[in-house]
Amino acid sequence: MSPKIVDREAKRQEILAAAIAVFAEKGYHSTKMADIAQKAEMGKGTLYEYFRTKEELPKTIFGLMIQDFDQQISKIEQTHPDPVEAILAGIQLCFQDLDEFAHVTPLVFEVLGNKELDRSIGLSEDFEQWLESLNQFFVTQIQAGQSQGQIVSDLSAPIFARMLVSTLDGMATHYCLFHFQPEFFAAQVSVLTDMVRSYIRS
Amino acid sequence: MSPKIVDREAKRQEILAAAIAVFAEKGYHSTKMADIAQKAEMGKGTLYEYFRTKEELPKTIFGLMIQDFDQQISKIEQTHPDPVEAILAGIQLCFQDLDEFAHVTPLVFEVLGNKELDRSIGLSEDFEQWLESLNQFFVTQIQAGQSQGQIVSDLSAPIFARMLVSTLDGMATHYCLFHFQPEFFAAQVSVLTDMVRSYIRS
Amino acid sequence: MSPKIVDREAKRQEILAAAIAVFAEKGYHSTKMADIAQKAEMGKGTLYEYFRTKEELPKTIFGLMIQDFDQQISKIEQTHPDPVEAILAGIQLCFQDLDEFAHVTPLVFEVLGNKELDRSIGLSEDFEQWLESLNQFFVTQIQAGQSQGQIVSDLSAPIFARMLVSTLDGMATHYCLFHFQPEFFAAQVSVLTDMVRSYIRS
Amino acid sequence: MSPKIVDREAKRQEILAAAIAVFAEKGYHSTKMADIAQKAEMGKGTLYEYFRTKEELPKTIFGLMIQDFDQQISKIEQTHPDPVEAILAGIQLCFQDLDEFAHVTPLVFEVLGNKELDRSIGLSEDFEQWLESLNQFFVTQIQAGQSQGQIVSDLSAPIFARMLVSTLDGMATHYCLFHFQPEFFAAQVSVLTDMVRSYIRS
DNA sequence: CATGAATGAGTATTCATTCAT
DNA sequence: TATGAATGAATACTCATTCAT
Numbered sequence: 001m002s003p004k005i006v007d008r009e010a011k012r013q014e015i016l017a018a019a020i021a022v023f024a025e026k027g028y029h030s031t032k033m034a035d036i037a038q039k040a041e042m043g044k045g046t047l048y049e050y051f052r053t054k055e056e057l058p059k060t061i062f063g064l065m066i067q068d069f070d071q072q073i074s075k076i077e078q079t080h081p082d083p084v085e086a087i088l089a090g091i092q093l094c095f096q097d098l099d100e101f102a103h104v105t106p107l108v109f110e111v112l113g114n115k116e117l118d119r120s121i122g123l124s125e126d127f128e129q130w131l132e133s134l135n136q137f138f139v140t141q142i143q144a145g146q147s148q149g150q151i152v153s154d155l156s157a158p159i160f161a162r163m164l165v166s167t168l169d170g171m172a173t174h175y176c177l178f179h180f181q182p183e184f185f186a187a188q189v190s191v192l193t194d195m196v197r198s199y200i201r202s
Numbered sequence: 203m204s205p206k207i208v209d210r211e212a213k214r215q216e217i218l219a220a221a222i223a224v225f226a227e228k229g230y231h232s233t234k235m236a237d238i239a240q241k242a243e244m245g246k247g248t249l250y251e252y253f254r255t256k257e258e259l260p261k262t263i264f265g266l267m268i269q270d271f272d273q274q275i276s277k278i279e280q281t282h283p284d285p286v287e288a289i290l291a292g293i294q295l296c297f298q299d300l301d302e303f304a305h306v307t308p309l310v311f312e313v314l315g316n317k318e319l320d321r322s323i324g325l326s327e328d329f330e331q332w333l334e335s336l337n338q339f340f341v342t343q344i345q346a347g348q349s350q351g352q353i354v355s356d357l358s359a360p361i362f363a364r365m366l367v368s369t370l371d372g373m374a375t376h377y378c379l380f381h382f383q384p385e386f387f388a389a390q391v392s393v394l395t396d397m398v399r400s401y402i403r404s
Numbered sequence: 405m406s407p408k409i410v411d412r413e414a415k416r417q418e419i420l421a422a423a424i425a426v427f428a429e430k431g432y433h434s435t436k437m438a439d440i441a442q443k444a445e446m447g448k449g450t451l452y453e454y455f456r457t458k459e460e461l462p463k464t465i466f467g468l469m470i471q472d473f474d475q476q477i478s479k480i481e482q483t484h485p486d487p488v489e490a491i492l493a494g495i496q497l498c499f500q501d502l503d504e505f506a507h508v509t510p511l512v513f514e515v516l517g518n519k520e521l522d523r524s525i526g527l528s529e530d531f532e533q534w535l536e537s538l539n540q541f542f543v544t545q546i547q548a549g550q551s552q553g554q555i556v557s558d559l560s561a562p563i564f565a566r567m568l569v570s571t572l573d574g575m576a577t578h579y580c581l582f583h584f585q586p587e588f589f590a591a592q593v594s595v596l597t598d599m600v601r602s603y604i605r606s
Numbered sequence: 607m608s609p610k611i612v613d614r615e616a617k618r619q620e621i622l623a624a625a626i627a628v629f630a631e632k633g634y635h636s637t638k639m640a641d642i643a644q645k646a647e648m649g650k651g652t653l654y655e656y657f658r659t660k661e662e663l664p665k666t667i668f669g670l671m672i673q674d675f676d677q678q679i680s681k682i683e684q685t686h687p688d689p690v691e692a693i694l695a696g697i698q699l700c701f702q703d704l705d706e707f708a709h710v711t712p713l714v715f716e717v718l719g720n721k722e723l724d725r726s727i728g729l730s731e732d733f734e735q736w737l738e739s740l741n742q743f744f745v746t747q748i749q750a751g752q753s754q755g756q757i758v759s760d761l762s763a764p765i766f767a768r769m770l771v772s773t774l775d776g777m778a779t780h781y782c783l784f785h786f787q788p789e790f791f792a793a794q795v796s797v798l799t800d801m802v803r804s805y806i807r808s
Numbered sequence: 809c810a811t812g813a814a815t816g817a818g819t820a821t822t823c824a825t826t827c828a829t
Numbered sequence: 830t831a832t833g834a835a836t837g838a839a840t841a842c843t844c845a846t847t848c849a850t
Contacts, residue, residue, distance in 0.1 A: 027315055027317050027319065029319075030319070042832085044824090045825090045827085045832045054825090105315075110315030112311050113307075113312030114228070114229030114230065114232055115226075115308060117231075128380060156393070159389045162386075166369075166372040166376040168372070169375075170368040173375075180364075184364075188361055188365040196397075213813095244814075245814060245815040246815080247842090247844085250842065251813070251814075429721065430721060432719070433720055437844075438812095447812055448845090449846090450809080452845095458845065513715040513718050513719030514719030516719075516783070517716030519631065519636075521635075532784060559797075573780065574773050575769065578737075588765070591762065592765055595761075596773075599801060599805045600801075602804075603801045603804065613834095639820060640820095643837095649836040650837065651834095652835055652836070654822080
């Protein structure tokens with residue numbers, strides 16, 4: 001961790017922050033490298049000292065986001081011994097720091113929507129894997145709950161879990177896209193939590 | 203309805219079909235007008251006889267899709283006098299003909315994700331309005347059910363409805379994006395339906 | 405001169421009139437064949453029954469104009485036995501029907517200005533030839549006047565004639581381009597005539 | 607005047623020189639930006655670093671030319687106290703550096719001839735204004751000469767001046783278009799000068 | 809003869825990327 | 830290391846011309 005490395009990393013973060021901001025404002029295809037350079041207050045050439053191509057920017061952005069999330073999910077497993085509580089905590093987690101995600105949502109959309117771009121960035125794969133790990137978390141917790149008798153046994157863990165994942169993504173996405181009032185959204189989350197709890201508890 | 207009008211309309215449909223196919227395969231930005239022309243087996247120039255610009259293609263595609271949906275929602279209101287049944291039918295409707303929608307999902311993503319593009323196509327507006335009409339449908343049915351005593355009265359119709367809309371969109375989207383096995387998805391829908399019914403029924 | 409030929413000729417004239425009108429309004433390069441067809445109230449395809457290419461239109465227009473002028477110049481030679489009078493009549497001729505020419509002036513400019521276009525239309529050649537025949541007319545008259553003793557003998561006929569041709573073209577062109585008041589322009593012509601007469605008369 | 611500014615201005619001149627050369631050879635509409643880039647020995651993209659659009663090239667070319675002329679006209683007023691001499695000097699000025707103008711004449715023609723192009727370049731306006739300032743110069747000198755008794759008093763200054771302007775433009779234009787022998791043209795100018803002098807002197 | 813739908817060659821402009829300084 | 834001037838591949842759209850009806 002020489003000072004040079006720190007500098008490099010700091011500069012990479014500056015660039016990413018600028019990129020996120022500009023991508024959020026104009027979208028990936030409408031953003032020029034020059035825009036990002038200007039936002040980051042450096043020359044166009046400098047960007048290429050830190051990122052080989054334009055595509056590497058969203059690639060890196062997504063990588064960091066997913067990494068963050070995975071770490072937090074792992075924590076829940078450790079801190080919530082009760083499966084039902086863990087599930088509800090997992091739901092909460094999906095809606096945490098959503099305002100931060102909101103900036104990146106359009107970028108995710110645009111990249112996922114463009115297969116050619118997606119192929120070279122590999123977001124789909126990462127995204128699926130991310131959802132899959134969330135799914136696995138729920139499956140595991142449900143099955144644990146069932147074997148402990150807290151969760152109704154005639155519930156298909158894989159099916160319910162996957163439905164829950166889609167639901168959470170849908171709700172989070174709508175929040176990010178349509179900028180609900182925080183209270184309104186909190187109420188929705190509350191209703192969902194309530195519904196899920198009463199549906200799965202035996 | 204002279205033969206010429208029939209021809210024109212048929213040709214527009216041909217072009218739209220080709221456009222949908224190519225957009226689905228490569229994404230909007232990666233699709234060249236030449237690609238669409240080739241797919242539609244006609245010259246580039248011909249495309250411009252039927253659509254003024256490239257942007258007019260997704261615009262038209264979205265317009266037709268949304269129109270279809272609105273008509274079907276109206277039918278449900280008429281054919282399902284029972285509110286709970288109407289709600290469940292509405293849920294079913296969201297998952298009907300999903301394979302057709304699947305082709306267009308990436309296009310929707312890409313356009314929604316790119317603010318600049320979205321502004322000139324106006325998809326966001328249409329899309330929000332579409333979700334809003336679905337939301338209204340659920341709100342209306344829930345309130346009707348509450349006044350008839352079939353639905354628990356301590357449920358906030360606007361909050362539950364909006365959560366349900368996000369949920370349905372999330373599930374439909376995941377189906378379109380990740381190409382679930384039909385049976386697997388049907389099972390998810392079944393669980394959702396079951397959960398919703400037992401949650402709202404008094 | 406069967407009726408068919410008359411019809412053909414009439415239709416050609418219709419097209420040329422439309423072409424002149426549209427060329428005058430928008431210029432050659434900005435005029436689409438479709439514009440001319442619309443102005444002439446016929447189909448685009450019909451134009452091609454009467455003129456092989458777009459370039460043939462200005463070619464024909466110029467041809468007719470020059471032909472007209474040549475005929476009129478010949479008349480002067482026959483009707484004005486007095487050389488000085490003939491010269492002044494030649495000057496007058498250049499300013500006759502100028503309003504009709506005014507429509508075509510921009511077209512002439514645009515074609516003369518574009519060497520590539522000019523090459524294939526051959527306007528430069530025609531135009532030079534036209535000016536040359538006017539020049540010859542003046543040369544001939546001046547020399548006749550000199551041998552008859554009416555025109556000062558120490559005047560170089562070729563030099564004065566060519567200067568006069570440029571002058572006439574300059575004045576006619578400015579009238580066409582800048583749309584002088586007729587009286588203002590008539591006064592200019594009068595001054596020129598007066599100056600020329602007093603300069604050449606012995 | 608940092609070195610960068612010097613470079614930029616030099617490069618602009620290089621491009622303009624190339625543009626003038628190619629426009630002269632093929633005409634505005636027939637000239638591709640690639641042609642100019644090749645002539646200037648740089649990439650197409652570089653042109654756009656210095657000029658936003660193709661139209662900006664003739665716009666700039668005309669601007670520089672007109673500016674030059676205005677400056678020179680002002681000098682004459684100061685250096686020629688005698689009105690008749692000033693007028694003759696003005697005439698001479700119009701024929702100075704004509705070979706340089708010759709390259710641009712076709713471009714002027716093409717732009718003036720195409721209303722659509724002219725509108726966005728604004729050449730007509732500049733050109734009229736230029737002629738008007740020349741006209742004003744002559745009007746002023748004639749009237750000064752008349753009040754000093756050197757110029758015949760029964761001469762309408764505005765009418766004669768405007769006629770003279772058209773004449774000068776006509777002669778200059780024909781020289782540029784038809785590439786007269788310099789001696790032949792000088793003789794024409796000499797005759798014109800002689801004629802004007804003897805016509806206006808009292 | 810008349811038509812206008814179909815065509816595709818042709819072009820201004822953009823922008824990711826490079827590299828000399 | 831930082832820069833931004835230079836580059837040219839890439840692409841939507843136009844329009845003269847053709848030809849089936």
